[in-house]
Amino acid sequence: MATYKMEDMDLIVHIRGGGSFYRLTDIVTNISWSGSIKSPYRELNFEFIQAVNDEKVKSIGLSANSTCCFYVGGKEIFRGNIIEVEKASSNNGIRVTAYDIGYVLHRDEVSYNFVNKSASEIAKTVFAGKDGQMNLPVGKIAKGDSKITKMFIGVSRYDAIMTAYTEHAKISKKKYMIDVDIDKFNIIEKGEVKLKILFNEKQNVEYSSYKESVANVVNRVLVVDEQGNKLQVKTNKEFRKLYHTVSKVIEQKKDGKAEDIDAAFHGLDRTCDLHGYGDITCKSGYKVQIKDSHTGLIGDFYIDKDKHSWIGGKYSIDLELNFDNIMDEKSAGKDESKASSSEGKALDWGHGITADMINKLLKGPLAGKGDLFIKYGNMYKVNPMMVALVARMECGEKFDSNLAVNHFNFFGIKDPDKNIKKYKSFGSYSSVEEGIRRGFHFIGISHVNKKGRKFDQIISTWAPVSDGNDTSGYIRQVKSWYKQHTGKDWSDSNLGTGVTSDEEANSRLVSDGYSGSGGSGGNDRQRKILQVAESMVGKGRYTWGGKSIYNSDCSGFVYACHKAAGITIGGSTSAQLHNGKKIPSLAQALPGDLIITQSSASGSGRHVMLYIGNGMVIHNGGPEGSPITKTRVRRGSWTEIRRCW
Template identity: 35%
Template sequence: MEAGDTLIKLILHIRQGAFWDITDMVPYVRISGDSANISRTLETEIFQNIYDKQLQSIGILEGSSICFYENEKELYRGNIIDVSKSAKSHTVKITVKDIGYNLGSVKISKNYNNITAEKIAEDVIKQSKLGIGKIAKTNIKLTRFFRDVSAYEMIMTMYTLASKTTKKQYMVEVELDKINVIERGQVIDISFDENNNIYDLDHNISIDNLINTVTVTDNKGNKISQNTNSELSKIFYFIKNKIIEVEDKNKATKEVINAEYHGSDYTTNLTGYGNYNCRSGMKVHVKEPQTGLIGEFFIDSDTHEWSGGAYKCTLGLNFNNIMDSKEAGSDKEESSETGEGDESLGISFSGGATSNEKQRIILAEAYKMVGKGRYTYGGRSNIYNTDCSGFIYFIHKKAGITVGSATSSQKSNGKAVSLKNILPGDFIVMGSKYSPSGRHVVLYVGDGMIIHNGGPAGAPITKRKLYTYGKYYVRRCWG
């Protein structure tokens, strides 16, 4: 297949079988990626005729590998993770992921003490049985304890911590069979110009999520302070506020308050003729006077498509260089400090039957949210935008149970339970050095596992192994 002056080739290697050149069987090849995902995805489809002997002999299998070439240069390599067949359209749709998919799937438990971020990255990649490529140097030694954390989160956590000192932004990228860790925002050797290679460009500005006022209250709802950002108030005069609750007013620092302000949101999508170097995390120059976009922009998402003899790319652009920050694990080993009942973590946890209907609903609602939502400190508008206590509040509300919407009240809700007698559906309020309230709450779901909304800002709800920190309270509200 030719796309303009570009010759492309798509090679399929059947799992433990033969190699096939399927270039002429596919109407398009589409490769995409974004800053929030380590893996890049290739999509294509094949028209399937039941009388096509060649297609029958190929026998496309999940797990088989795909290689994509442009002008004899290999651009992409991955494995088929999904094969979808349609009787109506007579097509076989293929979805492929590169080795970034493996890095995001492998879970590791390991402690690192006073080791540089780059050495930890190399060790994690090696444990994932992947190739080690270019690894950015930080020379920042760190200590971190991980339990059941993905390899990708471990690497990005260490570089997130290192970036606080180096003031640089980092990203993980895949280079065929190797994993690289590089500085984010490197300039690529192509520019987009309205008179040259821009097909279309949409630029939108919205203040729907603007926050110009932050109100700080104590855990009883008494106002401590109201803070207004004068620059954001010039954009929108009326109050658009957010309330944050703190146990200790000294924790409502200027840094904490400033982090809650939110200005205008900009969304920019450019479609044009670039090249495969235009990928998420890179920086590109754009000149488009009609929308006023002139300068260098960071690529947040990218889609490249070769179809019908033509090539185009669509880029999601950002004014800011935003790293995919992670803060998994802990800088202290998971605590076995005692709480109510003087029980330790050195016990055997039961999965526990869920014969109680309210208990069953709490667990079902919690599992529905794993991998979803965005951690929003003080968020109470809906279950998709909450903090730890807001998450507990909403899943209990679904079961017809009223609990407090803050950890200060949740630690007294229901009845106290000793840790050795904990059952699925119980929650644990514990200490936290990250939250302004000084507390965190998690839901126990059985077999030594919890589901919680643990942050950082924007992160989804996750499932992980049970831990406690500082003084804790185990509460049961379902029975």
């Protein structure tokens, strides 16, 4: 326990713009220094009285954004900027509020699209800032290796970092917080530090209080799919005894996983307040030991909030304590990520590569075509940087080989397709984009998906020793370039899974750049329609007249897909014939459009399908009880195409 005196302290202010430093210790009447686990910054408040004839104080010219430092026992415990200066005429008092550098983290907003990045990588990137943001100095960052995909737009730097660590905490089962150490930021495992100080009712506790609350109880968890259909229900019997049934609903993610159900339950909240005499080591996020028989507070407790005060030369401390180790959980940003593309975009599978990264190596006919590598890397689920580096090896540094410049063959492909024009035995392609796509086609389908080859095995087949190639040198060079351009060592876990066919690759393509008749949200609605439809292939059953996603007929299925995207269309083919905007031909159709055609198998004489691109549709075509399927477009004697997104 410390007994700090005013002479143990120093409060120094540096006036904005003037360059002068002032020591205010002798004139302040009170000082408080405080923090919370729910705030990235600590706060310093101090007051002093300015006598009317006190010319010395008048000359200081204390103003907002001046800097101040606070020392206790010769140790600097606070450095920050004055945010507010409040003057009162009633007693000539001046009250000053200052925040440390953590306030920048709290206020400054960011725009990032993180794909398959670890929590610690996200934190380092956000601390560093971009586009003229302040580079915030970093000390220690707690391990956070869980991979996360999040888009943060207009989110504070603090919320972005804590969202990443909230996701990581679900896996690590630990708690985290941001701690400012004067001029640098640390991310620490909350509650790991146990202070040596003991708060004892007979020595340093003036008073304490204890509170129990069931205000936040959750004793039932419901897991649903994207359409709100029940998948699982779990009840906590012990928490059910605390209060009436209070439910939390969790949506199952696209990968079939839901967040930890047990973690969603919430029981009795127990908190306590303490006023006494501690020392400046007692900060939020740490653990302290208490012995107070009156309130029954005996054992280790976690500090949620702390306030240290010096009033009239007397030091005291106020603590808000918790029986449980909690963190400031955040859920900012969007789970969907966006990838660059020329004519469309494919759903990103998490490779972490950007078009800008690839464009730094592309030259010649491929210069500036990084967006196409991203597009086809996402469609064929193959690492686009790896494929670009294979092109670099095949074409040379300037990408100016004869095959590349004159035939758009960037991979040395001896194409077996009889419909492809040939130069000798090599494929001669009609455009840069076709040449890029053929490379992804062969690597993604033949090598990765069908034959399950790893990178070394792919290159050993692609550039075999039997053809006079230095295969091992080829492999070493590509891996070296990969680290140079991505900052990471190559790992086959980054290769991707490939796809089974061009049709599967096409199904991953989502049109970009169309707003639709309904306004600026068209792309998002279109994407949602396709995601829901894809998720139902092989599921559900044909039920004549049904309109739920799992029990529907052809018109009910497309009705449910649009409803999930927030779009209301008719529930029958006769109504859908007039919904949305007419599209003149199949050649102008985009994924998400309705194709309504003549059908002798239907009682109405009509059948509706959801177009997904490249001549493919998803539909509920019967007979009774059959699942939803993906197939090629089938057209009757007439066809109507409508766009409703």
